[in-house]
Amino acid sequence: MNEKTTEQTSSALRPPFSSRPIPPPSTAANSSNPTARELVHQNGHIDPNQGHALASGQPVLDSVTTIPLTPEDSLPTISGRNNEAYLANDDPRQFLKHDLDLSRLNRIHGHLWMAGRPMRARPLHRYRMLGMEVLGTQQMDLHLLKYSNKLLVKPLPEWMLSYDFWREHICQPGDADSNNNVKREEGWLWKSAAGFLVSYVWLITTPLDLKIAHECTLLPSFITWHWWKDFVRDFMHHVDINTLHQVNKRYQFGDLRLGRINSTYRIRYAHTHFVRGYLYGYNRYVIFFQRNFSWILIVFVFFSLVLSAMQVGSGLKELEDNYAFLRASYVFVVFSMISVVAVLAFVTIVFIGIFLFNMVKAIAHAASEPKKRTKAAEQKQEAGKNV
Template identity: 50%
Template sequence: MAENKGGALTENQEPPLKPPFSAPPTVNSASSQNAISSTPSSNPDHGASRKSAPPLPTSALGSLPTISRKDHLVFLVEDDIDTFLKRDLDLTRLNRIHHLLWMAGRPLNARPLHRQQMMGFDVLLTEQADLHLLKFSNRLFVKPLPEYMLSYEFWKKYLCASKELHESACGFLLSYVWLICSPLDLSLARKLDLLPSFVTWPLWKGFVTSFVTNVDVNALDQVNKRYHFGELRLGRINSIYRTRFMFTHFVRGYLYGYNRYVVFFQRNFGWVLVVFAFFSLVLSAMQVGVGVPPVNSNAAFQHASYGFVVFVIVSVASLLAFIGVMFAVIFLFNMIAAISHDKMERIEREKLAQDRKNKTKSA
């Protein structure tokens, strides 16, 4: 970012991106990689907590995964950290439907972990940022907090490289500020393996204080717009995707969570049995009414019974036909997709193998 001769930013320029928390107070090479800035030294419990806590990591790079994928190709994470971070914090799918997210949740803070437990939600761990804080039934997806997110030096080198990445990372940290508000929440997070092992309550409290000082947690103008919402309903997001992107996502939606056709039809057409049960009760009552005076001589009742019988027959036949057609469409779609994917992967692997052989020969 260019500056004027006096070193100050011009009117239309934005200030350079900075980590959303303060740097650790120590300056030696080992502690400069520490994940969380310490709490003030005036805290009487601070020294004892640091002595009894597990040692802080010496490098955020050591906590990164081994491999990642880009366009179906596998690469070592430490060979291309920028690509890994873009994939690890990617929120593109949710941002595409941001104007419709009001259907899936309210623009409120996510509830703390202990509150989630009180409401009966079971936490499911995920590595996808665009599944973080999505809920379905009594389950809640939560992405564990990586160690690199708490490293000041890592932020300066990688996460402050672009505004989009910076906003996504700030929003992800904000979600944990929502989730962990008390020692009880921290204890639950430890049991669920959501936090790095070295995080203690004094460290976390000091980190949140620093974060809130640097990021406006009410205006939310410094975080990705996905984090203007807390929890979101996965079922409604699936419906939005199937409707909004009908030609590409009608079958799989946002997250396709079925590995058997039986499960798919049970979850999506279980209500049909309830409807059929009501139809059966009404038809049975009408059958009794037809044989009992004075109802059996009532012309209006006779016409209503006739109309309802025809309606039930047509409804059942239409619904069964619809389910049959849907099964055929989904089966054909999955079969064609599987054959196409297999063919593309085979060609790509043969091409990569040939390129490697050519490089070996030329060397």
């Protein structure tokens, strides 16, 4: 395998697969789109909306998910961080730097062994057998993270399968930079994108996996089983999926536990992420306390059973004069009372702390954001005057 694998260098990066049209020409796809003559023959008339679509050259389809997209059309409308937005088609390179960013996981790569094993991800049908529900996400650093019975999966876009798009945007030099104090070497976009394709080689290994992926809208609609098998065979001639030395180091692991990654971030970066962790998924305090403190109720149930047994034992003749038993009962009763008070105090402090943190953040954001927008508007007006 190593002999067949094409070595990639930062000075001469190439797409990790051969050139093929995206979407591929398909008579089946065209036959599913009725023409004006067919509509007249079937219905006797043409609906005004359908007639407008036909006149403009747009396909008439029952579902938008079946529309084959070009790589450029598969880009999102807008992209950007925080409140700064731009049209993705106007700056594909900047979009890729945001979309393929794995720096947050790479920061804690040395601790990822606590969140998952260094092995490939399971095929999709195995996750379904385990009762996992697949949820779509557009954030690369959430791809293949799992919590409870949920698995986050980033859909595979058309542009990721386009040879020309790779050559024009991903394989170009000049992507070395630093983000959040993380230095990124030349070619990191290629490694991240290639690793993402490796993850789909893991996920889709049988026709059943492909069917599940289409049901979850994870793949472009034109991908068939024969197309996918040819693509994987071609891809494995360029990227070694066993050594994984050509892809981002995040893909040395398959699926990862989101809860443990959250804990790692809260401990490793306590000064900035103690409250929100890696991914803050709570929008109500009730859910937060249910997920994080429900185990306390189980502990108190055992406490109540032990206290009830001690109460019964103290009434028995065999134990009513037993000094050791009475002493142990006394200590456990006092310990239980102190534990209840301590737990209630801790929960109260946590609630107040999170409430104050969110309130301060909301007030600060509400005060700073209008100023930023006003300043940006003034700069834009000033630039317009100078033109």
